[in-house]
Amino acid sequence: MATMWSKCPSAGSNISPLKNSILEGDGNVTGFLGELSFQSYYPEAERIDNLNYDFNLCGSKVEIKSKLVSTRPRASYEVSLSAYNPNQETDFYFFISVQKKGAEFLRCFLLGYLERDV
Numbered sequence: 001m002a003t004m005w006s007k008c009p010s011a012g013s014n015i016s017p018l019k020n021s022i023l024e025g026d027g028n029v030t031g032f033l034g035e036l037s038f039q040s041y042y043p044e045a046e047r048i049d050n051l052n053y054d055f056n057l058c059g060s061k062v063e064i065k066s067k068l069v070s071t072r073p074r075a076s077y078e079v080s081l082s083a084y085n086p087n088q089e090t091d092f093y094f095f096i097s098v099q100k101k102g103a104e105f106l107r108c109f110l111l112g113y114l115e116r117d118v
Contacts, residue, residue, distance in 0.1 A: 027066070027068065029105075030066045030067070030068045030098045030100075031064070031066045033066065033098045033105060033108055034064050034065075034066025034096035034098055034108060035047075035054055035055075035064045035066070037096060037098075037108035037110060038054075038055065038062075038064050038094060038096060038110065039055070041110055042055075042057055044057070044058075045057040045062065048061070052088050052089040052090055053088070053089065053090040053091075060091040060092055061089065061090045061091045061092070062090065062091065062092045062093075062094050062113075063088060063090040063092070063093050063094070064093075064094050064096060065079070065081065065093050065094065065095050065096070066095075066096045066097075066098055066108075067095070067096070067097055067098065068097075068098050068100055069097045069098065069099050069100070070099065070100065070101065071099070072099065072109065073097050073109050073111060077111075079095040079111060079112070079114070081093060081114075088116070090116055091115065091116055092113045092114065092115055092116060093113060093114045093116060094110070094112075094113045095110075095111040095112060095113065095114070096108055096109065096110055096111060097109040097111060
């Protein structure tokens with residue numbers, strides 16, 4: 001996590017909040033850590049980073065959805081999407097939990113993906 005964290009703060013602090021951002025920009029670091037963990041697991045993924053999706057993986061557009069959590073995920077947990085951007089042009093949503101305790105980011109959990117309904 002320390003290696004990912006070293007790549008993150010400068011990038012996360014230079015981005016203004018996205019339109020309709022639920023956390024009004026406070027989730028930038030969480031989002032970057034989620035994206036970095038996805039790219040670490042899928043090194044062949046090409047970073048696109050536009051408003052519709054974050055990566056191209058094997059010809060598919062992948063949007064990363066990161067959520068800050070305080071505990072490890074459990075099998076009974078569900079993932080969800082906000083309805084703020086229903087026209088997002090992506091093929092898949094990939095869900096990642098970023099665990100934080102106090103001021104320390106501990107680890108990222110790659111939870112899985114959901115195909116976008118057309």
